[in-house]
Amino acid sequence: MVKDDAPWFEASEVIPMFPTLVWKLQLRPELRDAIEAKILAVLDGMRREAPPLAPGEGWQSEQTLHKREDFRELVSCVERAAKSVLRFLQIGYDAIEITGCWATVLARGASHRAHRHPNNYLSGVYYIRTHPGSDTINFHDPRAQTGVIRPPVTALTAENTDQVVVRVSNGTLLMFPSYLEHSVDANQGEAERISVSFNLMFSSFTENLTRPLW
Numbered sequence: 336m337v338k339d340d341a342p343w344f345e346a347s348e349v350i351p352m353f354p355t356l357v358w359k360l361q362l363r364p365e366l367r368d369a370i371e372a373k374i375l376a377v378l379d380g381m382r383r384e385a386p387p388l389a390p391g392e393g394w395q396s397e398q399t400l401h402k403r404e405d406f407r408e409l410v411s412c413v414e415r416a417a418k419s420v421l422r423f424l425q426i427g428y429d430a431i432e433i434t435g436c437w438a439t440v441l442a443r444g445a446s447h448r449a450h451r452h453p454n455n456y457l458s459g460v461y462y463i464r465t466h467p468g469s470d471t472i473n474f475h476d477p478r479a480q481t482g483v484i485r486p487p488v489t490a491l492t493a494e495n496t497d498q499v500v501v502r503v504s505n506g507t508l509l510m511f512p513s514y515l516e517h518s519v520d521a522n523q524g525e526a527e528r529i530s531v532s533f534n535l536m537f538s539s540f541t542e543n544l545t546r547p548l549w
Contacts, residue, residue: 355477357501357511358420362412367506370412371463373405374531378438388442388527401436401533409461409531410436416510417457417535430538431456441469441528447519449475455534459510462503462530468523472509474499475516 362370381396388394401410413433421429434455441447452458460472476482476497488495503509511517513534522528537544 355512355515357474357499357509357515358416358423359501359503360416360508360510361504362506362508364506366408366412370409370461371505374409374438374463375529377403377405378440378529382440388440388445390442391444391521392442393445393447394440396438398435398437400438400531401433406436406531412508413459413461413510413533413535416459416508420457420510428537428544430543431535432538434534434536436531436533438463438529438531441519441522443522443525443527445528446521449473449516449518451516452513452534455513455536457510457535458513458515458533459508459535460530460532461509462505462507464527464529465504465507466524466526466528469526469528470504471500471502471520473518473520474501474511475518477515 377400378396382394385394400406401413410433413436414431417431418429421431439447462470482497485497493499501509519528
């Protein structure tokens with residue numbers, strides 16, 4: 336951990352604590368293409384009567400897309416990914432379900448302000464259409480007090496940054512804790528950026544998981 340020409344210590348180590356994780360998966364091309372075709376057809380139908388988006392405008396669908404048959408394959412991928420996350424975290428209760436699922440379309444110049452997804456355990460986003468200039472998402476440090484003092488740094492690292500930019504592409508599935516604040520920069524591409532977001536929460540939460548832990 337510490338380097339010194341004349342070390343005064345016998346040993347040193349860095350102890351990582353309380354990590355915030357983001358899981359990133361890339362769907363197989365054949366599955367990605369099948370999901371894209373079905374979802375784009377649904378969104379085209381939903382937007383058929385709406386005027387084209389002007390620069391800087393965005394559009395969001397209803398929040399119950401996970402109940403549509405055309406979203407069944409994507410829902411299956413999300414549910415399987417969520418169970419994998421719970422296994423990775425060694426959570427002892429794996430009954431989890433999607434509580435909301437909606438599509439977002441951002442025209443050129445449109446962005447999405449920093450926000451969280453309260454009253455859920457996991458959240459995520461699946462990318463249908465991305466392009467150069469519209470292929471990133473920002474994750475912000477959830478530890479609010481770290482911004483009280485911001486000394487200059489010689490290089491940005493995972494240990495000193497307050498924002499991490501994750502690059503995505505068509506078929507990328509991200510999953511992260513719902514408390515993690517995130518944002519999307521303005522679409523710098525000419526084409527629309529299309530994604531599907533979702534939230535997940537433990538089934539029967541009050542019946543199974545709210546017993547006091549003290």
